[in-house]
Amino acid sequence: MTTTADELRRVALEEFASAGYHATSIQQIADRAGVSKATVLYHFASKEVLLESALAPAIDQLDGILGKARLAALRTGGEQRAEFLRQFVDFLLQHRSAASIFVNQATTLEDVPIVRRANAEIQLVSGYLEENVGSLDEKVRFGVALGGAAYLLAGAPLAMPVQDLDAMRAALITVLGDLLAVTPALASAPTTSD
Amino acid sequence: MTTTADELRRVALEEFASAGYHATSIQQIADRAGVSKATVLYHFASKEVLLESALAPAIDQLDGILGKARLAALRTGGEQRAEFLRQFVDFLLQHRSAASIFVNQATTLEDVPIVRRANAEIQLVSGYLEENVGSLDEKVRFGVALGGAAYLLAGAPLAMPVQDLDAMRAALITVLGDLLAVTPALASAPTTSD
DNA sequence: TCAGGTGTTGACCGATCGGTCAGATTTCGG
């Protein structure tokens, strides 16, 4: 059984991702969920609280992936870096709507605490690269890899229909691993079991 | 001498890019330009017309880069593909604010004709890849390269301060060329031809 | 000097937004 609050979170996430937060009214969400506007405001104190509640699961997982301890493993180019890439790609696949909001509306939602926190997490990666990665070339490789993956899966216009998610996942991991020189010898090899 | 209309276009472009179209009121633009709200509506029939006018130069240049004739050159991996990458990177650098709007607010502004046109242009690249590029791997390479470059230069949170634009440009062209195997002999790990 | 375009403005309007509130309805333990 899905509660009304859960349904509202689900609908709101889709609506915010597809039409944009500011362009989506509480009334629209209420209509699509089959309840009144007042009901939405009963379950969530404000529109912003609804957004935060809808994004919470995604940002929690992002927290886990980008933990500072795990981040330290990125310096080396070995299996840990490959694992990080896999987790990042899976995060994008599992939370496409939320990721789309982070990618496509980051500037618009700067004043929303939870979005600010997500941005800060990503800045953390950027800051880590600034400190630990020497060449600008390598920084750009990281930026292109992570940004490219995010834009490809969560960005709007360029995103292809993506019929086969598994194939896309495999291709993405291959390309990203290749770009970041993860296990160079195996770059084009099929992703091993997981 | 810069006319009032030019100044309004300039201010509006920055404001729309940094705060978002729907979150930016005509009053804010008027204030920042030192004129009244009515003056803005005198020069531009509506807020949407102002957005279109501000984005026009950028989309015109994008038109030139993504022309179908030039697109056909992408199939080969030679100098023409490298030239395309250079033009695309320069487009992002020269029109960062406009590109930022396309990248970060594409979904939100789907109903604005000029943005829809920009999205269509990019879809055109996607469609071209669908027809002419065989392997999913190669498609993903293109997607990551173009999306990554766009997100790195025009996307919000991951975008580093970018102190040295020339160095960034050079690094980006190198990395993108490497990723798309522009000079196959020099690529790090040439994926088997398809 | 004067007539007429050009640019600018404050006052105003209807619509819509997020949010409040008192009350109706449903649910459920005792």
Place this chain on the structure above:
DNA sequence: CCGAAATCTGACCGATCGGTCAACACCTGA
């Protein structure tokens, strides 16, 4: 069966938005 808590709703409110309009200042050519 009952009463209280939880849930839901229509009516309403103040604020803000995009946009209109009549009036005012300014410049310029005849």
